[in-house]
Amino acid sequence: MGVAVLLKQVPDTTAKISISGDRVDEASITKWSISPYDEYALENAIKLKESGFGDVVAITCGPSRSAKCLTEAAAVGADRLIHIISESPLDSIQVQSLLSAAVKESGCEVVMCGKQAADTNSGSTGPGLATTLGFSCVGGVTEVSIEGGNASATRLGPSGLEQVEVAVPCVFTFDKGDSELRRPNVRGIMMAKKKPVDVFSAEDLGVDVGDSMVEIKSHSSPPEKKPGQKFVGSDSIPEVVSKLREEANVI
Amino acid sequence: MSVTVISESSNGALHPVTAQLVGAASSLGGSITVICPGGVGSSDAANIAGVTKVISVEGDCFESYDCVAWSKAISPLVEGDLVLSSSSAVGRDLASSIAASMGVPVVQDVTSLTEGFSATRPIFSGKAIEEVGISSPCAISLRANSFESAGDGGNAEVSSVNVSQDITVAVKQALAKASERIDVSEADIVISGGRGMGEPANFSHLEEVADILGAAVGASRAAVDTWGEIPHSMQVGQTGKTVTPNLYIAVGISGAIQHLAGMRSSKFILAINKDADAPIFGVADYGIVSTWEEALPVLKEHLSDLLSN
Ligand SMILES: Cc1cc2nc3c(=O)[nH]c(=O)nc-3n(C[C@H](O)[C@H](O)[C@H](O)COP(=O)(O)OP(=O)(O)OC[C@H]3O[C@@H](n4cnc5c(N)ncnc54)[C@H](O)[C@@H]3O)c2cc1C
Numbered sequence: 001m002g003v004a005v006l007l008k009q010v011p012d013t014t015a016k017i018s019i020s021g022d023r024v025d026e027a028s029i030t031k032w033s034i035s036p037y038d039e040y041a042l043e044n045a046i047k048l049k050e051s052g053f054g055d056v057v058a059i060t061c062g063p064s065r066s067a068k069c070l071t072e073a074a075a076v077g078a079d080r081l082i083h084i085i086s087e088s089p090l091d092s093i094q095v096q097s098l099l100s101a102a103v104k105e106s107g108c109e110v111v112m113c114g115k116q117a118a119d120t121n122s123g124s125t126g127p128g129l130a131t132t133l134g135f136s137c138v139g140g141v142t143e144v145s146i147e148g149g150n151a152s153a154t155r156l157g158p159s160g161l162e163q164v165e166v167a168v169p170c171v172f173t174f175d176k177g178d179s180e181l182r183r184p185n186v187r188g189i190m191m192a193k194k195k196p197v198d199v200f201s202a203e204d205l206g207v208d209v210g211d212s213m214v215e216i217k218s219h220s221s222p223p224e225k226k227p228g229q230k231f232v233g234s235d236s237i238p239e240v241v242s243k244l245r246e247e248a249n250v251i
Numbered sequence: 252m253s254v255t256v257i258s259e260s261s262n263g264a265l266h267p268v269t270a271q272l273v274g275a276a277s278s279l280g281g282s283i284t285v286i287c288p289g290g291v292g293s294s295d296a297a298n299i300a301g302v303t304k305v306i307s308v309e310g311d312c313f314e315s316y317d318c319v320a321w322s323k324a325i326s327p328l329v330e331g332d333l334v335l336s337s338s339s340a341v342g343r344d345l346a347s348s349i350a351a352s353m354g355v356p357v358v359q360d361v362t363s364l365t366e367g368f369s370a371t372r373p374i375f376s377g378k379a380i381e382e383v384g385i386s387s388p389c390a391i392s393l394r395a396n397s398f399e400s401a402g403d404g405g406n407a408e409v410s411s412v413n414v415s416q417d418i419t420v421a422v423k424q425a426l427a428k429a430s431e432r433i434d435v436s437e438a439d440i441v442i443s444g445g446r447g448m449g450e451p452a453n454f455s456h457l458e459e460v461a462d463i464l465g466a467a468v469g470a471s472r473a474a475v476d477t478w479g480e481i482p483h484s485m486q487v488g489q490t491g492k493t494v495t496p497n498l499y500i501a502v503g504i505s506g507a508i509q510h511l512a513g514m515r516s517s518k519f520i521l522a523i524n525k526d527a528d529a530p531i532f533g534v535a536d537y538g539i540v541s542t543w544e545e546a547l548p549v550l551k552e553h554l555s556d557l558l559s560n
Contacts, residue, residue, distance in 0.1 A: 013489050013509050017378040024379055036490050091356040092347065115340075118489060120374050122359040123340070124347040127318050131351035136419040137318045139344055152423070156484060157316045158261075158341055160429035166420045176483060176490045213356045213387040220380045222373070228520075230538040232527070234545040240521065240537050241553040248519045248536065250440070250498040251464060251558070 002054035003045040004103050006113035006125065007073060009066035010035045013118060022218045034069045037114025040174040043181050044144055045112050046077040053146055055079040057106040061098050063087045067197055074192035075184035081197040082106065084205065091214040092124045099125065100132045101205035109169035110151070115140055116173075126173035135169040142177025252281035253303075253331030257288065257345055258296050261437060265292025268337045268393075268437075270299050270400035275393055276335055277301040277401055279366050284330050285407075288321055288345075289313030293409050302407040310414040316341065317420040322348035324414040329353065332388035333368065339436060342392050350390035357390040358383060360493075362397040376489055376512030395437070396495050396518075427482070432458075435487055438467035440498045441517075443487055445471035445510075447503020447524065448543065451478040456547045457502060463554045469494065471504045488513035502543050506531025523547075 011017065012031035017024055034042070045056045058073035060066045061084040070081040082105070084098050103111055111130075116123035123139075130137035141153040149168050154161065156175060184192070202209045231240060244251045254276040259266040269285070269292070276283045282303040287293040293307035306328050312320040318341075326349050334349055336342035338360045350357035361370040368385045372394075385391075435441050442464070444457045454468065461468045469492075470485040487494055489509035499517035504510060506522070506529055514520070515534050522535035525542045532538040539546055 011375065013376075013512070017375045019379060024375070092350065092358075093354065093356050096351060116343075118376065120359070121376065121493065122347075122357075123343045124350075124357050124359055126347075127322075127344045128347040128351040128357065130319055131322065131348045135319075137344075137348070138420055139318060140340060154426065158429070159316070160425060161427040162315075162422050163424040163426055164420050165423050170419075176486075213385060213389070214358060215384045215386065217369070217382040217384050219374075220382070222377055222380055222516075225534065225536070228532065228535045228538055230527075230532060230535075230540065232540045234539070234541045234549045236539055237546060237549040238553055240539060241550070241557060243537060244498065244519070244521070245557065248498070250519050251554070 002057055002106065002108045003048055004057045004059055004106050004108035004111045005042050005045045005073065005078070006099060006111065007038045007042065007058055007060045007069045008035045008117045009033070009060065009062055009069045010117055010119040019219055019221050024219045032065060032068065034072060035114050035117040035119070037116060037174050037176065039181050040176055040179060041112035041114055041172070042073055042076065042078070043179050044174065046182070048144070048146060049077065051145070057082060057108055059099065059102050059106070060084070061086055061095060070197055071192045071195070072184070074195040075188040076182050080106070081195060083197050083199045085199055085201055089212065089216055090209065091212045092128055094209040094212060095125060096128045096132045097207050097209060098202060098205060099129050101207045102200065103133060105205065110146065111135065111171040112144070113171070113173055115175050126171050130171035133169070135171050136166050137171045137173070138164060138166055139173040140175045141172050142175055144172050252279060252333070254279060254281060254283050254333045254335060255329045255331055256283060256285045257325065257334065257336040257342065258285050258292060259337040259339060259342055260291040263291060265295040266337070266437065267400065268395045269296060271395065271398045272335045272337060272393060273299045273301055273401040275364055275398040279364070281331070286325055286328055288325060290411065297407040297409050298403045298405050300402045300405045302405045304407050305409040307409055307411045308414060309411060310416055312414070312416040312418045315418070315420070315422045317418045318344040318348055320416050320418045320420070321345060322352060324416040325349060326352045328412060334390040336390070336392045338392040338394045346390040346392040353388070355388045355390065356385065358385060359392045360394050361391050362394050364391065364393070373516060377515050394495060396497065430484070433467045435467045435469040435485060435494050436492045439496050440464045440466035441469050441487070441494050441496045442466050442500040442502065443469035443471065443504060444474055444502050445504030446473040446477060448474065451480040454481065456543065460547060460551055460554065463551065463558055471510050501531050502547070504531055505529050506534065
């Protein structure tokens, strides 16, 4: 038993995104981080390990730069690191087939990831992977505990905050919860640097990813907003209210 | 071509975004099948103009939410090469899971769509726009308020399908009901408060304005993190919800980049902040430099005068 945690490396949330030649200029992004929701997944996986559940296997799929998020995971307690190398953009089916092969390789029946990644904000991986693997899926969870073959999770679902039970194997996608994220200590960082990374290509995993069915045609900057109108003091409110009706037509 | 639309529901009724999904499907031409999970809103779906037929898919599995069980129940009923859902949490889940079970790609949060298919969507929380070409059948979730709604006056046939699908996710306990208030991601108008509200009790002033406007109440992360009374479900931003209402009102919110990530694509933005240099004014269409203590009572008074006439 063990927990597989899926980590995606994304530009830090404060990063400026610039476009050059129809594409986001990755070279200009100075700071890359583990996608924020994935960090909650990692935190919970480490808590499970501390409660005696078994090893934490951190898995990332991405170009070579993304190995850094595995080392960061190791620094806070991940036991095994798996890097699926992929230099070109993949569609959801390709990502899911690679991740599903890596999860099988790890032998884990509990998978944790963020509810969506901060770059595309898609939220496709958790439910898609669960479907591909034939696992159950519980999304938007903030806490998961496991006893025997059953997991208990707190999730924010369409009907509100709920305590749910689900049989393993299962994929959990994490929302931001109350958990404090742990920071690595010096010893952790030193140990992590020495931790080996298992690097796999699609071929190593026995996956024929084929061609991406989703081709990126272009990236562009969002349309410039025209500069706003600024007013000072609450005396301006009657005028603003009438503009909201007459100009903007929104009330 | 035929398109399958997965309807969206909220509080046991059809959600208006469903008409936007049908509107988007109509612009591509061909027949439109609407699948209503749990049968919710199927007769209303049949009234949407342009709908060819409605399938009300019913069964025990729809009593509580289980993404994989729902998608297993729905997938066999899909017709055609394109599945459309809304980009709500459930809509995205179903789009991904249905796509995976059909072995086709999914593209989420699309804001424009043309035949063939070509789709655009905001990436990096709206800091860039991506255009993709999709060369296979696929599932696509559409962002609310980005497509024209189809009108009513449709008269589609409704058929019911009963499925028995095992659910694996059992709800043991409801810890907090979804707020009676409309959710920030569903509302046409959102009014959000930040740390500048001083204390959580002051959110009642935002609620009063919200009641006049029929708006949802949201919050910044600082408000959610500082005050236990403000639930994370209200948080707008990078690690909260992405909202695209017609009007977003930010009160006592500085406008940190992670907050902007969740609301900058709103059609119109009104900001109230006492600091004339607050970054929120950089994205606001209308900015009022004032404390909320001064501004909100006047705003309330003028809105209720205007809207009660
Ligand atoms: C990884 C990451 C993810 C994040 N995700 C999010 C997210 O999803 N959403 C989010 O909002 N933030 C997020 N943040 C936090 C973000 O960086 C800011 O800290 C946060 O948005 C600040 O909230 P605020 O504007 O309410 O508070 P502050 O920045 O403290 O601003 C308070 C504002 O209120 C004004 N004010 C004070 N008193 C009054 C008054 N009486 N009347 C009127 N105005 C007044 C002040 O002038 C000030 O502008 C994230 C940060 C990180 C690092």
